[in-house]
Amino acid sequence: DTAVSQTPKYLVTQMGNDKSIKCEQNLGHDTMYWYKQDSKKFLKIMFSYNNKELIINETVPNRFSPKSPDKAHLNLHINSLELGDSAVYFCASRGSANTEAFFGQGTRLTVV
Amino acid sequence: AQSVTQPDIHITVSEGASLELRCNYSYGATPYLFWYVQSPGQGLQLLLKYFSGDTLVQGIKGFEAEFKRSQSSFNLRKPSVHWSDAAEYFCAVGPPWGADGLTFGKGTHLIIQP
Numbered sequence: 210d211t212a213v214s215q216t217p218k219y220l221v222t223q224m225g226n227d228k229s230i231k232c233e234q235n236l237g238h239d240t241m242y243w244y245k246q247d248s249k250k251f252l253k254i255m256f257s258y259n260n261k262e263l264i265i266n267e268t269v270p271n272r273f274s275p276k277s278p279d280k281a282h283l284n285l286h287i288n289s290l291e292l293g294d295s296a297v298y299f300c301a302s303r304g305s306a307n308t309e310a311f312f313g314q315g316t317r318l319t320v321v
Numbered sequence: 322a323q324s325v326t327q328p329d330i331h332i333t334v335s336e337g338a339s340l341e342l343r344c345n346y347s348y349g350a351t352p353y354l355f356w357y358v359q360s361p362g363q364g365l366q367l368l369l370k371y372f373s374g375d376t377l378v379q380g381i382k383g384f385e386a387e388f389k390r391s392q393s394s395f396n397l398r399k400p401s402v403h404w405s406d407a408a409e410y411f412c413a414v415g416p417p418w419g420a421d422g423l424t425f426g427k428g429t430h431l432i433i434q435p
Contacts, residue, residue, distance in 0.1 A: 213364075242422050250359075250409055252425040259420040299364065306418045307372045309355055312365040 212236050215300050215313035222290055223321055230285045230316045232300030238311075239304065241283035243275060246297040246315070255298075258283050290320045323348045325412050327426035334402050335434050342397040342429050344412030354395040355413040355423065356386055365411065371395060372417065382406070407433045 213234045222228050234241060240259040246252050256275045257264045263275065272288045287294060300313040326345045334340050346352055353372050357365040369380025376388040386397045395412060409430050415423035 240418070240420055244422075250428045250430075252411065252428075254422040254424075257420040257422050262420065264420045301365075301422075303418060303422075307353075308418070309367045309370050310415075310423055311367075312357075314364040 211313075212311050213300055213302055213313040215298075215316050217316060218314060219317050219319075221319045221321065224290055224292060226290050227286070227288045228290060228318070229287070230298055230300075230318075232283050232285070232313060233281055234300075234302040234311070235281065236302055236304060236311060237281075238302035239280065240302060241277070242301045242303070242310065243283065243285050244299040244301060244312075246299060248296070252299070256283075256285075287318075290318075292320050294318060295320045323414055323424045325414050325424055325426035327410075327412055327429050329429045330427070331430045331432065333432040333434055336404055337401050340397075340399045340402045340406070340431070342410050342412075342431070344395045344397065344426060345393050346395065346412070346414045347393065348414050350416070352395075352414050353417050354386075354388060355415070356380065356384070356395070356397050357411045357413060357425075358382075359409040359411065359428075361408070368397070368410075402431075402433055404433045404435070407431055 216231045242257045243255040255269045277283045297315045301310045303310040324347045355370045356368040368384045371388045409428045412426045413423040
């Protein structure tokens with residue numbers, strides 16, 4: 210069983226569209242994250258969600274909104290997609306103290 | 322503010338040679354340190370982590386790292402690289418748990434030449 214799974218793996222869409230990326234973890238972790246990896250491979254945290262508390266990286270445009278239906282899921286919804294949103298988006302989760310973060314396989318988003 | 326510096330963007334090593342990837346961090350509290358590897362088109366896999374105790378930590382695939390508090394460093398080493406080690410390597414620092422997440426370095430791209 211995959212610990213952190215994301216769908217879809219690839220997403221190609223036109224500018225202006227709205228899209229969602231789904232993430233599920235079966236590790237029982239309390240905290241989930243979304244990271245963005247740009248074309249230079251730089252990883253930057255976008256959001257974290259811990260016990261219904263959402264922490265937003267202030268540099269993230271409000272077109273991006275995370276939605277957590279339950280503790281095991283953290284989806285990413287993006288409105289009005291722009292060319293600059295093209296990147297690989299990683300979902301991750303982390304459990305109790307002294308544990309590492311587990312990452313999904315990533316979703317490569319291409320906006321055309 | 323916390324930060325991670327990986328000074329080498331690219332490193333080329335001959336197969337069978339030793340490897341050291343550098344990582345320096347800045348963190349206001351006790352650092353929790355990680356090395357992750359990303360193969361092309363793949364997610365991030367944890368190689369090793371340091372939380373406390375012995376400053377030399379062993380990881381998977383024959384990797385090890387040494388935490389040096391005085392130098393704010395957490396360098397990754399491997400005595401003999403294999404062609405399959407070619408990948409992107411990321412050093413990260415973060416809290417022991419919780420919502421702050423991990424701060425990553427910009428990565429080092431490892432090339433293995435025959």
